[in-house]
Amino acid sequence: MEFDRIFARRVAVGLLVLTLFAVVAYVAVRFIAVIVFAIFLYYAVRPIFRSLERFGLPRRPRAGLALVLFGVPFVLLVGYTVAIIALEAQTILETYDVQGEAFAQTLQQVGIGDVEELQAILSGAISQASLSVVGVSFLGAISVLSSAFVQLLILVVLTYYMLVDGPKFVSWLLERFDESGVMGEYVRAVDPELSMTLFGNIVNVFVTAIVGIATFYVYNFFAPAAVAVPFPELMGALAGVGSLIPVVGIKLVYVPITALLAMNAWVSGDFSLFVPVGVLLVVSAVIVDFIPDFFIRAHISGDQTHTGMLLVSYVVGPVVFGFYGLFLLPIVLILVINATHVLVPYVLSGDDLVTRQSRLREYADRSSLSERSTTGERESER
Structure with missing residues (x-):
């Protein structure tokens, strides 16, 4: 009878552990892209993190400095690329506007409407459409930016603590659960x-x-x-x-x-x-x-x-x-x-x-x- 109670207690604790692991797995699946990029960023930053050890810095300042030394050039490169793409997009839009005027003149030549009237109609339609979607676009932009900020924050935090506590966590797991030594290998x-x-x-x-x-x-x-x-x-x-x-x-x-x-x-x-x-x-x-x-x-x-x-x-x-x-x-x-x-x-x-x-x-x-x-x-x- 005592054995049955102990076994039932172990089963209950096991179900609790499985439930907790299932929740963790669900969260990991929802943020699988962030976790993968964090692993990539960890291995990309780790050589810099290890090279800073020669200066005698503690692990936490070294991790932050390594992220800055890698992140600043990377962000500058990405920012420059995005700026160039934005400028090119603006040039394309301006070219498209000029082509739109040329298209309206072509319509006039074939007898379809007046150029100024057609441009006024198009401008009015665009203005009405812009007023109707500006609120939705603004809310959508806020949602996208907030989501990107949260994912970026998770990415940085995960990478930081993988640099600081990752080796200690792996060593603890191996010492506690790897009696054969095969997982360490x-x-x-x-x-x-x-x-x-x-x-x-x-x-x-x-x-x-x-x-x-x-x-x-x-x-x-x-x-x-x-x-x-x-x-x-x-x-x-x-x-x-x-x-x-x-x-x-x-x-x-x-x-x-x-x-x-x-x-x-x-x-x-x-x-x-x-x-x-x-x-x-x-x-x-x-x-x-x-x-x-x-x-x-x-x-x-x-x-x-x-x-x-x-x-x-x-x-x-x-x-x-x-x-x-x-x-x-x-x-x-x-x-x-x-x-x-x-x-x-x-x-x-x-x-x-x-x-x-x-x-x-x-x-x-x-x-x-x-x-x-x-x-x-x-x-x-x-």
Whole structure:
């Protein structure tokens, strides 16, 4: 009877724990994109966080300083890109307005209404529509901004505490629940792979962006104005962002640019302009695309993760999960690959880390004994 009460009490406590875990899982699923970006940001900032240790700073100031040192250049780069896009959008709207006037004049030429009357009607319709939707647009903008602020706050807080308390939390879990030592081995295998892959991505983005901006600026300095690269800073930044998609990402930037410049050369009738456009295509393919993507990724890619499988995960991830799948699926791929190396042998054989190490040590002792006996036999024969 006493056993039944103890068992019932354990079941009740277990159900409570499962309920709490279910709530945590539900919240994690709702904010899965923020959590994935926090993991990515953690591995991107961690090298800076560790390099600041040489100055003797405590963990909390180091974490805040590392976020600032990484976040400020990143925010400036994103802000500059958004500003350029906004200016371009304004230019497109102005061009569209001019084309609208030209369209109204065309209607007048074919006998459909008066230009001034048509413009007045259009202006009145736009004014009425603007008055009817301005309140909804304002509330929608507030909702979007507040949601973005909350997610950004969660992202920064998660990354900060992962830098400060992450290693201690993992050590506590392993000491309390990993008697076999196999999960510790799994963590030690996964962590450097994630670090190399995710930190390598951000390094490749910045390096490719800097190389692209410098290349386009140098090209514009020598090229004629008719075939100059428009907004070289923006094109270089987009090339850096495109490097997140290996092999094809950067080509989505410089190939349309060269095609547009070649079209300008064709329209101008000066076929000598095709020479600088061809030079831009070759230089972009070699300096902006091949060198960063091949050499940098070769030095910052993980050891266990296959490059082809990683490429597939980069392409399939956004299709399955959305934009955050660009980071989520590579993380899942690394977890799965290392699980096959570390966890699956433990599941199949039941040997924990200590047993495997003992067997390996026994095998090494036998091998060394065999080598010594073979060496002794050879010396005796001599």
